[in-house]
Amino acid sequence: MTNRQWLLSERPIGMVSEKNFSLMESAMPVPDAAKGEVLIKNLMLSFDPAMRGWMDDKPSYLPPVAINEAMRAAGIGQVIESSNPDLPKGTLVQGMVGWQEYLTAGPQSMFPPNALPEGTPPNIALSVLGGTSLTAYFGLLRIGEPKAGDTVVVSGAAGATGSAAAQIAKIKGCKVIGIAGGKEKCDWLLNAGLDAVVDYKSENISQRLAELCPDGINIFFDNVGGDALEAAIENAADNARFILCGSISNYNDASPKPGPKNMFYLIAKRIRMQGFIMFDYIEEVDVAMADLIQWLTDGKLQWREDIQEGFENIPKTLLRLFDGSNQGKQLLKLADPE
């Protein structure tokens, strides 16, 4: 029995490409029963912009993926061999399963596998009930502290995190404006209940935000950085909260681009700008998940999934995040549960 993996074979300089990865066939890994390890067969992979950061050799909130290590990725697998009574054979697990068909993992692993709640389909666990929605939840509610009537602007609004953040802001009674690229994504956002959208491909972001937010922006949820961030600073209200979640416009820069030219407004407008990482709120996941499930059940959360297939298509599926061709949460299916 063999295992296939996509290894990070070189660090990208600038835009990530398929040639940064190499396919490796090796023997199936053997779980160490003494360490409580199980053998996991991967079923579905999640693709997230943050993965680009893990490929760079610089200090961050997680160590970089090592050269010739299987690329790190969240996903869902199924336990196919177990001597751990907590994760019996057949259990669906979620975690950092990586770009590989099989892996072993146990409680001492860097990312111990967690059992998926009974009956949750893998795609749902990775999309509307996945890390992107938790990221939106904690960023908006814990850092943004939205109040009913606040004007909330979300960049990357058609993405998995952005669309969740925008809809949670609507649930909290805010006026919500999304920034996205192209008519199709903008139409979907309006259909999902946003008050207005800015199409950054055809409109001047700052000018449109000035029209749409006559009293200024109270909360900016940023997934993009760059021009979107500068435009939001320009149009911020006094005491605005800026939630720095991601900066997808910069992840593939070969050399770092300068920041916004209007940083002085952070002082004059008393803006509070704060970065965060979802993992910091891990203790509160149960509370967040209960809310998300309730909103989902009530029909208040819409979402889209873009499900590719095939082990051989893994590297090129990552690229879809950065050329904007994904429509909703980017996933790739490897196998069905047994």
Added chain:
Amino acid sequence: MTNRQWLLSERPIGMVSEKNFSLMESAMPVPDAAKGEVLIKNLMLSFDPAMRGWMDDKPSYLPPVAINEAMRAAGIGQVIESSNPDLPKGTLVQGMVGWQEYLTAGPQSMFPPNALPEGTPPNIALSVLGGTSLTAYFGLLRIGEPKAGDTVVVSGAAGATGSAAAQIAKIKGCKVIGIAGGKEKCDWLLNAGLDAVVDYKSENISQRLAELCPDGINIFFDNVGGDALEAAIENAADNARFILCGSISNYNDASPKPGPKNMFYLIAKRIRMQGFIMFDYIEEVDVAMADLIQWLTDGKLQWREDIQEGFENIPKTLLRLFDGSNQGKQLLKLADPE
């Protein structure tokens, strides 16, 4: 009887210069007794970097100074004519007295005059017990939330605000590093009790901060912006608080300079960056002043004053702030109290 004023006669493009101001002689203003106005003779003016921002015609926390209006400036004056029993003749008052020998002001004025606490010398009221120290107090304590043992870095540390912020951080039990320009200023800071200094004129800020802050910067009190801000982001600890107080390196830019190239660290390191204005804490001034007076009495606050003289030297005294030639709080004396 005549009055002399320095008017803002044109808005500076880039570096402020003496030619942006013009000297005006006019008749002495007459207070309106029905409005509770008093006639004030100016004794001492305060010079603050924020004044440069008031000269630009852009939205900010105060309206811009109008063309051909006396330049706005904080200072101390003495009531020389009064029909207001709360401010009898002879009372020393502080407020936005402006670049002029005499002014009238009352409760309905944009900046109503406040009586100086009995016995406070004008220079002390404008320096160690002035707005710069209050700015340091509220920024450091309300936004920075220092804990004993935190590593605190202050840019513009030899300035009036910076030196107060650095010493208050020492009082709170922090390790404090100041960034300043030149040996003389750095020596003074070490003498005032700072743990270390970075001389930005002769040292690489980021490299020195890396050496001096092996566990990263917990709090950065920024008066400067530009390279200092970028270096502090580079060396920030996780969950650092960045207090944006001023950005003197950018105030005289003819066109806005780009922001830090390493904004992504705000996410990876979960940095909270917040701008503020002292006026927002006006309700808490009594509490702050009690603390400052106590620390002053206990010999825990050192300060320096750079007192120029002469009405004709007002515009060129402002320039001292921007070429770094001032040593401590920049003041200009116009007259002694009667």
